[in-house]
Amino acid sequence: MLKISDLDLLAIKNSNNKAILQLLYKNKKLTKQEISKVLNISIPTVTHNINALIEEGIVREAGVADSTGGRKPVVIEFIPDARYAFGAELSNKGLRLILTNLCSDIIEDCSFDLPEKNNISAMMTILKEEIEHILHKRHIDENKVLGVGLAIHGVVDEESLFVKLAPNINLKDYSFKMYEDWFDFPIYMENESNAAALAESILGVAKSFRNMVYVSIQRGVGCGIVIQDYVYKGKNRRAGEFGHMTVVVDGMQCNCGKKGCWEMYASEKALIDMRNKFGDREVTSISDIFAEYQDGKAEAVKAVQEYIKYLAIGLQNIILILDPHYIILGGSISKYADLFLDELNRKVFIPNSFYSENDTKIIISKLKENASVLGASLLPLQHIFFTDNKII
Numbered sequence: 001m002l003k004i005s006d007l008d009l010l011a012i013k014n015s016n017n018k019a020i021l022q023l024l025y026k027n028k029k030l031t032k033q034e035i036s037k038v039l040n041i042s043i044p045t046v047t048h049n050i051n052a053l054i055e056e057g058i059v060r061e062a063g064v065a066d067s068t069g070g071r072k073p074v075v076i077e078f079i080p081d082a083r084y085a086f087g088a089e090l091s092n093k094g095l096r097l098i099l100t101n102l103c104s105d106i107i108e109d110c111s112f113d114l115p116e117k118n119n120i121s122a123m124m125t126i127l128k129e130e131i132e133h134i135l136h137k138r139h140i141d142e143n144k145v146l147g148v149g150l151a152i153h154g155v156v157d158e159e160s161l162f163v164k165l166a167p168n169i170n171l172k173d174y175s176f177k178m179y180e181d182w183f184d185f186p187i188y189m190e191n192e193s194n195a196a197a198l199a200e201s202i203l204g205v206a207k208s209f210r211n212m213v214y215v216s217i218q219r220g221v222g223c224g225i226v227i228q229d230y231v232y233k234g235k236n237r238r239a240g241e242f243g244h245m246t247v248v249v250d251g252m253q254c255n256c257g258k259k260g261c262w263e264m265y266a267s268e269k270a271l272i273d274m275r276n277k278f279g280d281r282e283v284t285s286i287s288d289i290f291a292e293y294q295d296g297k298a299e300a301v302k303a304v305q306e307y308i309k310y311l312a313i314g315l316q317n318i319i320l321i322l323d324p325h326y327i328i329l330g331g332s333i334s335k336y337a338d339l340f341l342d343e344l345n346r347k348v349f350i351p352n353s354f355y356s357e358n359d360t361k362i363i364i365s366k367l368k369e370n371a372s373v374l375g376a377s378l379l380p381l382q383h384i385f386f387t388d389n390k391i392i
């Protein structure tokens with residue numbers, strides 16, 4: 001006779017527990033009867049698991065709901081401040097650190113310049129000290145912190161905390177394993193665009209969209225692919241490196257070694273270079289360019305139009321490769337994307353035999369510049385809220 005091993009029992013118990021938590025995470029308040037019905041598990045099993053979660057201080061009883069006959073059902077409520085997570089984004093712009101609760105409300109938010117360009121150890125010291133400072137200031141016990149998630153602009157192996165390549169911060173073959181001892185809670189790591197895609201699919205505008213591509217436009221261009229609710233990373237964890245697909249044969253030299261990569265023409269820096277090519281007075285930020293653009297200044301209008309042309313080529317290729325429901329524009333450019341979205345749509349959806357505007361929607365990130373760092377803060381939550389890993 002087939003016997004259920006202790007391990008299997010534990011797994012079933014664990015998966016019921018996670019399924020209940022995941023449901024409460026999404027709905028915030030439910031009765032035990034509702035939980036039982038949605039998950040198709042018995043009331044005694046729900047009660048058993050809820051009691052364990054109450055004991056852990058993650059959920060609590062919150063009065064009773066109206067009865068449809070018989071005893072009034074007890075409402076179970078999710079406690080947002082029961083646990084916390086830190087999210088950190090490491091880019092050429094520096095280090096940004098946030099503290100979030102279980103509802104991903106940003107409770108603390110601070111930014112630091114990188115100590116020296118390549119000094120990651122000094123940066124991690126800042127991270128450690130700031131985390132300690134925040135916990136002390138907020139009187140938060142370390143036991144209540146699920147972990148710290150790092151979003152890194154590069155190719156990362158999240159399991160071994162290893163950065164294979166992050167050219168914009170001069171990192172190559174660098175292990176973060178040694179920093180695990182620095183904290184009383186686990187460290188998680190993810191590529192910046194994948195972290196942002198995770199945040200968009202759990203918290204953002206793509207909450208209910210199952211297939212999408214997140215395009216992060218900052219100094220470089222990174223993309224995260226979400227397929228059937230999962231962030232897809234690929235065999236070598238570099239799926240979605242659309243920033244390095246060739247859009248111009250023998251084009252500009254990219255620091256990846258190839259020429260004519262999309263990010264050389266579609267990044268924030270590319271737009272600044274285009275604008276400075278057309279105008280006498282030099283600008284250094286995209287906010288200046290879009291201010292000029294709104295004023296109708298010829299050099300900015302020309303630059304933005306050229307920029308959109310290249311942005312559109314990459315988006316067309318992505319649509320042909322993946323046929324996603326949605327493409328989400330994120331990163332620093334997303335703040336201004338509503339100024340050029342109509343024009344971008346016109347350039348992407350030129351008449352062709354394959355796709356039209358009705359097939360794929362291009363939308364602007366709701367989380368904007370918070371997407372990556374919020375995604376980083378979601379990494380420690382995955383293990384308690386989701387029955388399986390959301391990044392594959």
Ligand SMILES: [Zn+2]
Pocket residue numbers: 243244254255256257258261
């Ligand atoms: Zn490249």
